[in-house]
Each structure stands twice: as C-alpha cells, then as structure tokens.
Amino acid sequence: MQSRAQVVIIGCGVVGASTAYHLTELGCADLLVVDQGPLFTTGGSSSHAPGLVFQTNPSRTMTQLARHTVELYQGMDLDGQACYHPVGGIEVAATPERWHDLKRKYGLATSWGLEAELISPAEVVERISLVDSQRIRGGLLVPSDGIAKSVRAVEAMGRAAQSRGARFEGETQVTGFDIADGRVRGVRTTRGNVEAETVLICAGIWGPKVGRLAGIAIPVQPLGHQYARTTPVGALAGATQEVTHPILRHQDSSMYFRQVFDGYGVGSYQHRSLPVSAEDIPSSRRDAPGSRGDWQQMPSVMAFTADDFKQPWQDACELLPALRSTQLADAMNGLFLFTSDGMPVLGESRDVRGLWVAEAVWVTHSGGIGRAMAEWIVEGKPGVDLREGDLHRFEAFAHSPAYVRARGSQNFQEVYDIIHPLQPMEEPRPLRTSPFYPRQQELGAYFLEASGWERPHWFESNIGLLERRALDGQVADEREPWAARYWSPIVGAEARATRAAAALYDMTPLKRVEVSGLGALTFLQRLTTGEMNKAVGAVTYTLLLDERGGIRSDITVARLGDQRFQVGCNGPLDVDWLEHHRPADGSVHLTDLTSATCCLGLWGPKAREVLGRITGDDVSNDGLRFFRAKRIDVAEVPVTALRLSYVGELGWELYAPTEYGLRLWDLLWAAGQPSGLVAGGRGAFNALRVEKGYRSWGTDMWAEHNPYEAGLGFAVRMDSGDFVGREALLRAGTQPTRRLTCLVLDDPSKLVLGKEPVLAGGRVVGFVTSATQGYSVGQSIAYAWLPTSETDGGAMLEIEYFGQRYPARVAADPLFDPQMQRMRA
Numbered sequence: 001m002q003s004r005a006q007v008v009i010i011g012c013g014v015v016g017a018s019t020a021y022h023l024t025e026l027g028c029a030d031l032l033v034v035d036q037g038p039l040f041t042t043g044g045s046s047s048h049a050p051g052l053v054f055q056t057n058p059s060r061t062m063t064q065l066a067r068h069t070v071e072l073y074q075g076m077d078l079d080g081q082a083c084y085h086p087v088g089g090i091e092v093a094a095t096p097e098r099w100h101d102l103k104r105k106y107g108l109a110t111s112w113g114l115e116a117e118l119i120s121p122a123e124v125v126e127r128i129s130l131v132d133s134q135r136i137r138g139g140l141l142v143p144s145d146g147i148a149k150s151v152r153a154v155e156a157m158g159r160a161a162q163s164r165g166a167r168f169e170g171e172t173q174v175t176g177f178d179i180a181d182g183r184v185r186g187v188r189t190t191r192g193n194v195e196a197e198t199v200l201i202c203a204g205i206w207g208p209k210v211g212r213l214a215g216i217a218i219p220v221q222p223l224g225h226q227y228a229r230t231t232p233v234g235a236l237a238g239a240t241q242e243v244t245h246p247i248l249r250h251q252d253s254s255m256y257f258r259q260v261f262d263g264y265g266v267g268s269y270q271h272r273s274l275p276v277s278a279e280d281i282p283s284s285r286r287d288a289p290g291s292r293g294d295w296q297q298m299p300s301v302m303a304f305t306a307d308d309f310k311q312p313w314q315d316a317c318e319l320l321p322a323l324r325s326t327q328l329a330d331a332m333n334g335l336f337l338f339t340s341d342g343m344p345v346l347g348e349s350r351d352v353r354g355l356w357v358a359e360a361v362w363v364t365h366s367g368g369i370g371r372a373m374a375e376w377i378v379e380g381k382p383g384v385d386l387r388e389g390d391l392h393r394f395e396a397f398a399h400s401p402a403y404v405r406a407r408g409s410q411n412f413q414e415v416y417d418i419i420h421p422l423q424p425m426e427e428p429r430p431l432r433t434s435p436f437y438p439r440q441q442e443l444g445a446y447f448l449e450a451s452g453w454e455r456p457h458w459f460e461s462n463i464g465l466l467e468r469r470a471l472d473g474q475v476a477d478e479r480e481p482w483a484a485r486y487w488s489p490i491v492g493a494e495a496r497a498t499r500a501a502a503a504l505y506d507m508t509p510l511k512r513v514e515v516s517g518l519g520a521l522t523f524l525q526r527l528t529t530g531e532m533n534k535a536v537g538a539v540t541y542t543l544l545l546d547e548r549g550g551i552r553s554d555i556t557v558a559r560l561g562d563q564r565f566q567v568g569c570n571g572p573l574d575v576d577w578l579e580h581h582r583p584a585d586g587s588v589h590l591t592d593l594t595s596a597t598c599c600l601g602l603w604g605p606k607a608r609e610v611l612g613r614i615t616g617d618d619v620s621n622d623g624l625r626f627f628r629a630k631r632i633d634v635a636e637v638p639v640t641a642l643r644l645s646y647v648g649e650l651g652w653e654l655y656a657p658t659e660y661g662l663r664l665w666d667l668l669w670a671a672g673q674p675s676g677l678v679a680g681g682r683g684a685f686n687a688l689r690v691e692k693g694y695r696s697w698g699t700d701m702w703a704e705h706n707p708y709e710a711g712l713g714f715a716v717r718m719d720s721g722d723f724v725g726r727e728a729l730l731r732a733g734t735q736p737t738r739r740l741t742c743l744v745l746d747d748p749s750k751l752v753l754g755k756e757p758v759l760a761g762g763r764v765v766g767f768v769t770s771a772t773q774g775y776s777v778g779q780s781i782a783y784a785w786l787p788t789s790e791t792d793g794g795a796m797l798e799i800e801y802f803g804q805r806y807p808a809r810v811a812a813d814p815l816f817d818p819q820m821q822r823m824r825a
C-alpha cells in the first residue's frame with residue numbers, strides 16, 4: 001500500500017465516499033480512502049441503510065444538504081443502474097395534532113425552496129394503494145424525495161474519485177495516528193503506515209473509537225434501530241421495479257416504509273433506545289453477532305430483538321392492511337449515530353490540526369455534506385453554513401459520554417415527535433445554574449434550557465402585573481395553542497414593565513472571554529469590523545467576518561485595559577474562531593470568563609434611580625456614558641458596568657465575580673422595589689430586542705450573510721485598517737440584492753414564530769427569522785430574508801402560518817425608538 005498521501009479518509013461509507021468524490025472534483029487527487037471492510041459493501045451503516053431521503057427539516061442547512069444529495073445521486077448511475085429513485089415522499093397524519101403539524105412542515109419545506117403539497121387521504125391512496133385511507137387525515141407530499149441507493153452511490157462515487165487519481169484500499173484498518181506538535185502526520189494501519197497532512201474520520205459508528213486513537217472526543221452515540229423486510233405483498237405481485245411507491249412516514253407510530261420490489265421495508269423508532277458503546281462494536285464480519293437475512297454478519301448490525309417489533313408491526317398492519325398476509329423475511333437492529341442535538345458533527349479538531357471529522361451523517365445528507373467537507377478542507381470554508389453541525393458548537397459538558405448517551409437516546413425517542421421550537425431537553429436538568437437561581441425559583445421562574453443553562457422565561461410572581469392591566473381596562477394577551485406553548489401573558493407584562501420602570505435580566509449564560517496580552521489590540525483589530533483602538537473604557541458592538549465577508553458572529557468588545565478586552569460572544573463557536581486565529585507567538589491570551597463571572601442586565605427608564613441608591617460611583621449620563629464601561633462598587637460588590645442594552649433601554653450589564661452574585665441580586669432587588677423593579681425573563685427580553693431591531697446571530701443572520709444584507713453596515717468601519725473579510729465586502733458593495741427586512745402583520749392579534757415562508761403574489765420569496773409580539777409598539781413583528789426587489793414600493797406580502805396566510809407589509813426598522821433616545825438618556 002502507498003506510504004504517503006496528501007489526504008487520508010478513514011471510512012468508505014457514504015460519507016467518506018462522497019467527500020472523496022468532491023475532493024477529487026476540487027482537484028485534490030492525492031487522496032487515499034481506507035476501510036476496514038471490503039469495498040464497497042464495507043459492512044458499515046451505509047451497507048444496509050434502506051436509503052429513504054425525506055428532505056424537509058426544521059434546519060434550512062440540513063434541507064440544503066439533502067437537496068444536494070438528491071441532485072447528486074439523481075445524476076449518477078453505476079453500470080446503468082440508478083443511484084436515486086425520485087419516487088416522492090409522503091408523511092401521513094393519523095391524528096389531528098399531526099395533521100396540524102404537517103401544515104407547519106409544509107411551510108418549512110416551502111421556506112427552504114422545496115416543492116411540496118398537502119394532499120387528502122384519497123390522494124395518498126392514489127399514490128400508495130396499500131394505505132388504509134380511514135386511518136389518516138392526509139399527507140405531506142414532497143415529489144423530489146425518494147430512495148438513495150447508498151451502496152451503489154458509494155461505488156459510483158468511489159469509481160469517479162479513482163478515475164481522478166484517488167486510491168481506495170479495503171480490508172485496511174486504521175489502528176493509530178502519528179501526531180507531532182499538535183498536527184496529524186499520518187495514520188497507522190494494519191497494512192502499514194501512511195504519511196498524510198490531512199486525515200478525515202468518516203468512520204460512522206466506530207467514530208468515537210477512532211477519535212480516541214487520536215486523543216480526541218467525538219460526541220456521538222451509536223444506537224440500534226429496527227428495520228425489517230416483509231415476504232411478498234400480494235398486491236405487488238409481479239413488480240419488476242425495485243420501487244415505484246413513494247416512501248412513507250407514519251410518524252404518529254414512529255415508523256417509516258418503503259417498497260422493495262414485491263415486498264415492503266418497515267423501519268421503527270418506536271422501541272426503547274438501544275445504546276451501544278463504539279468500543280463494543282466488532283470491526284469485521286467474522287466476529288459480528290449475527291442477524292437474519294442478507295445483513296447477517298455485517299458488523300454494524302446487531303441481533304434483531306423481536307419483542308421490540310411487536311407493537312410496531314401491529315401499527316404497520318393497521319396502516320397498510322396488505323402487510324397482514326406477510327411475514328418478516330429478514331430483520332435487524334442496525335446501528336447508526338445520534339447526537340445530543342440531532343445534528344451531525346463536522347470540522348477540524350482544535351487539538352490535532354489537520355484531523356477532520358464528519359460523523360453522524362445520514363444518507364439523506366451525505367451528498368451535501370461530502371461536498372461541504374471537501375470545500376472546507378480545500379478552500380477553508382464550506383459553501384453551506386454549517387454552524388449547526390460544527391464540532392466546536394458544544395460546551396464542555398456536551399462532550400461527556402454520560403450526556404451524549406442520555407441526549408442521544410432522547411433524540412432517538414423523539415426523532416418523529418412533534419417538537420416545538422422552544423421545547424427544552426428533559427435530562428440532565430438542572431445542569432448549569434447562575435448564582436441567581438435560588439431567587440429565581442423563589443419568584444416562580446418558568447425555566448427553559450439553553451447550552452445547559454437554566455434560563456427563566458417569565459416569573460409567575462409577576463402575575464400581579466396582569467391584574468393591574470385588567471384593572472386599567474386592558475385585556476390580557478392571548479395566543480393560539482401552539483404559540484402559547486412555553487409562553488405566558490406574563491411575558492408581555494414583563495416587557496411592558498421594563499419599558500415603564502425597570503427589570504433585572506439574568507445575562508450570565510452569555511459567553512464572555514477576556515482577550516489580553518501584548519498582541520491583544522492588533523489581534524482584535526484584525527478580526528473585527530470595528531475600530532478597537534479607542535480609549536480604555538470604550539465598548540464597541542462589532543462583527544467577526546469570515547474571509548468571504550459572511551457574519552461569523554456579532555460581539556461586544558469592552559476595552560478594560562491597554563491590552564485587556566472583555567468580549568461578549570454568542571457561544572463556543574466564537575471562542576473557537578478566536579482560538580483559531582490567535583497568533584502562535586503567545587502574544588494573545590484567551591480566558592473564558594463565563595463561569596468565573598455572573599451578569600445582570602438592569603434596564604428600564606428607572607434603572608439609574610435604582611443603581612444610584614446602592615453605588616457611590618457616578619452613574620449619571622456624564623459619569624458613565626452610553627457604550628462605555630466602568631469599574632464600580634455596588635455596595636460592597638465589585639462590578640464591571642457596561643452601559644448598553646439589548647432591550648433598547650437605559651441601563652447596564654453588571655458583571656461581578658460569581659460568588660457575589662446572590663448579594664448583587666439582593667442589593668439591586670431591594671433598591672429597586674420603590675421604583676417598581678421586576679425580574680424579567682427571556683420571553684420579554686426577546687420581544688423587546690426584536691421591536692428594537694436587534695439581530696440575534698444564528699437566528700437572524702449567519703455566515704451566509706454579509707453585514708449590509710443583515711442591516712449591520714453601521715458596525716463596519718472600512719477605515720479601521722485591514723480586517724478579515726474586508727476585501728470580500730469591498731467586492732460585494734453596500735447595495736445588496738437581499739435584505740433582512742422588518743415586517744409587521746396587518747392584524748396585530750396574529751403571530752408567527754419563525755421559519756415561515758413569506759409570499760409575494762402567492763409565490764414564496766423568503767422566510768421569517770425572528771418573530772414576536774411587539775408589546776410596546778402594539779404590532780406583530782416578523783423579520784424575514786427577502787430579495788430587495790420584493791420589498792421596494794410597499795409591496796403586499798403574506799406570511800403562511802399553519803396553512804393560513806397573514807397579510808404583512810414592510811415596516812421601518814427598528815420599530816421602537818429609532819432615535820435611540822431611551823438608551824442614551
């Protein structure tokens with residue numbers, strides 16, 4: 001076997017093969033793909049996957065990746081045999097809740113550019129004659145969904161890569177890595193060592209084991225999943241084509257179906273979760289535990305547990321009565337990967353440079369992810385925004401085997417559930433709590449979870465604010481049941497109380513790092529779009545861009561010393577970005593301050609009156625100006641006060657060492673009572689920031705968008721010297737063709753929640769990002785990505801929400817206090 005290659009890919013499943021295909025397409029031909037199994041049916045998950053491709057996903061990125069898979073495999077064949085059967089996909093609803101939810105899913109599909117249709121039970125039966133129409137209320141049809149022939153696609157892509165110079169070696173197991181000076185130098189295999197500059201782990205369910213060989217943790221969990229094939233179905237007798245029926249999902253029973261010639265394939269997620277340790281999965285057919293049928297002895301297949309299939313089989317026969325006269329011809333517990341958030345794990349290791357990972361990828365997304373990985377490796381950036389799948393999105397706890405196992409198992413259970421966008425994880429909770437937690441509990445906080453933190457969304461103790469409104473003759477807010485989940489009218493009351501008096505917001509979960517060292521200023525100047533060389537005490541809202549001018553993050557930088565900056569980030573990805581660009585000469589230090597400090601936002605017109613009661617420091621407008629930072633004492637608590645606000649009010653972010661947290665809360669609370677201070681939750685916070693027009697990175701904009709498109713041109717100082725992304729911005733110009741646009745619904749009593757399609761003249765032209773009731777402006781607000789051609793001249797637009805169309809129009813941005821009078825007061 002060759003002893004050197006520029007790139008080595010470990011694993012020739014559908015992910016490894018797709019990445020090899022795309023890498024060679026980009027001109028990277030010095031490439032070696034090794035697999036412990038025989039080529040091209042290696043015995044991994046791709047070797048037995050039934051290959052259903054349902055493209056619609058709540059994630060726009062995942063839908064884009066699936067669309068590329070379809071395009072790629074549809075144009076591919078192996079010796080004249082198709083790699084994709086575009087038979088269409090139908091998700092049926094057996095319950096009113098599911099039927100209602102399919103309308104939301106229809107909206108998602110169209111938001112992301114998929115052709116889709118809601119169809120009646122009779123129309124489902126027209127397409128899949130085996131379905132009992134009495135059992136269903138209708139279905140969602142996506143005509144371009146279908147079956148990917150994964151083994152065929154692996155071989156077709158492998159051959160194409162070989163024809164461009166890549167080498168493939170089967171029955172070659174990677175047993176170790178050569179790593180020096182934090183870089184991968186090569187791999188050790190059962191057939192000799194191979195030097196390499198870049199190594200990509202596409203080892204599927206063996207990924208954690210392979211990662212450990214290199215000393216890196218890959219947070220994925222292998223789980224068993226049941227799939228069976230029936231004996232011939234009478235109604236399909238004589239079928240000559242493998243599949244003509246659309247693929248079928250029956251999510252109310254956590255099941256899916258596909259035709260296989262004259263039989264049917266039946267998959268179930270209904271059973272208990274069956275986690276397996278990667279270390280316990282055999283690597284070859286010889287030592288595999290065995291199953292039934294032609295999957296026997298594939299190492300990724302565990303013995304079929306028939307008891308787990310009893311109820312699913314009954315459910316299958318109810319939906320498809322023709323199956324009653326069949327039996328299971330073969331059946332398995334096949335293994336594949338789940339993650340703590342349902343997304344794949346992609347990217348380059350921070351600890352071992354040159355070592356990349358592409359794990360927990362379904363066949364559905366394999367074409368798109370192979371392309372994105374190849375672009376990322378060769379060009380430094382994937383063509384699609386992969387923030388949701390980035391290896392570095394996880395907090396430290398999310399790498400622990402206990403967490404990955406618990407969350408992976410829950411995700412398995414919920415894979416077909418109707419999941420509300422705000423639905424929190426159930427276990428493990430509480431995981432991370434701020435020092436204010438006991439007081440929040442006393443105030444009846446309704447907690448949701450994010451990044452492991454318990455975050456109050458509203459406080460039951462504020463219910464009295466509603467009664468006061470009722471006495472004033474105003475009615476309480478109401479919402480339809482879906483939008484009312486994880487919400488209370490108290491949210492609106494807290495928002496109004498913030499605008500009327502003052503509120504305390506727990507901002508502790510906001511990630512913050514200290515950037516210090518002799519090179520700190522130069523480093524930040526180079527990475528951000530703003531001017532960092534300001535007087536000590538200056539605070540700057542600025543952007544991190546990538547080389548293409550895409551927004552990697554929006555951050556707040558407070559200059560606390562000559563070469564000491566506190567950076568308010570959006571999450572671990574920002575820390576990774578900073579780490580990635582940190583100079584190697586040791587002149588810049590990064591220290592994560594998140595756990596060491598806590599933060600309270602004190603905001604509202606009476607915030608100064610409250611703070612003034614308990615500090616001797618000058619917090620007047622002149623004493624601590626807008627967008628300035630100052631070290632103050634709040635009674636005996638040492639506090640760094642940043643005069644800014646994400647809710648658009650006068651006030652400060654007050655940072656203190658964690659151990660002072662409770663004291664700080666108690667001091668502010670007591671001082672605030674005469675002024676009507678309340679505790680505010682995330683619900684109010686979000687509503688206030690949206691009506692103030694403040695963007696939320698990851699929801700409103702991401703690396704796909706440049707600052708001018710996102711309405712953040714004000715944060716770009718072209719005269720602040722060279723910075724990452726500057727050249728690209730110059731090329732792009734300041735007049736975009738699409739824009740994050742503020743819309744208001746004509747009927748303020750209606751509400752959308754985000755990701756809904758926006759239509760102009762009945763045609764989908766964009767999608768919603770953040771949406772909320774604007775409690776102060778009395779309007780229902782939705783930000784949306786729209787082509788500028790659709791937003792000029794007061795065009796009439798509509799937003800589709802669960803099948804209903806709400807008229808909307810473009811509005812001034814921001815709706816609340818555009819003159820910034822309240823914050824500057």
Ligand SMILES: Cc1cc2nc3c(=O)[nH]c(=O)nc-3n(C[C@H](O)[C@H](O)[C@H](O)COP(=O)(O)OP(=O)(O)OC[C@H]3O[C@@H](n4cnc5c(N)ncnc54)[C@H](O)[C@@H]3O)c2cc1C
Pocket residue numbers: 010011012013014015016034035036037042043044045046047048049050051052053172173174175202203204205206207210225226227267300333334335336337358359360361362363364365
């Ligand atoms: C029953 C079942 C049904 C499924 N149905 C669908 C479906 O309908 N649609 C869908 O989209 N997805 C489906 N999936 C999921 C899908 O099969 C997997 O997510 C996908 O195949 C994973 O591809 P992969 O390339 O990452 O892994 P694999 O195909 O497992 O490839 C990994 C490869 O790495 C090799 N390898 C591992 N360790 C080493 C080593 N040390 N040295 C050398 N080589 C090594 C293995 O031999 C293997 O070939 C299903 C999964 C199961 C189990």
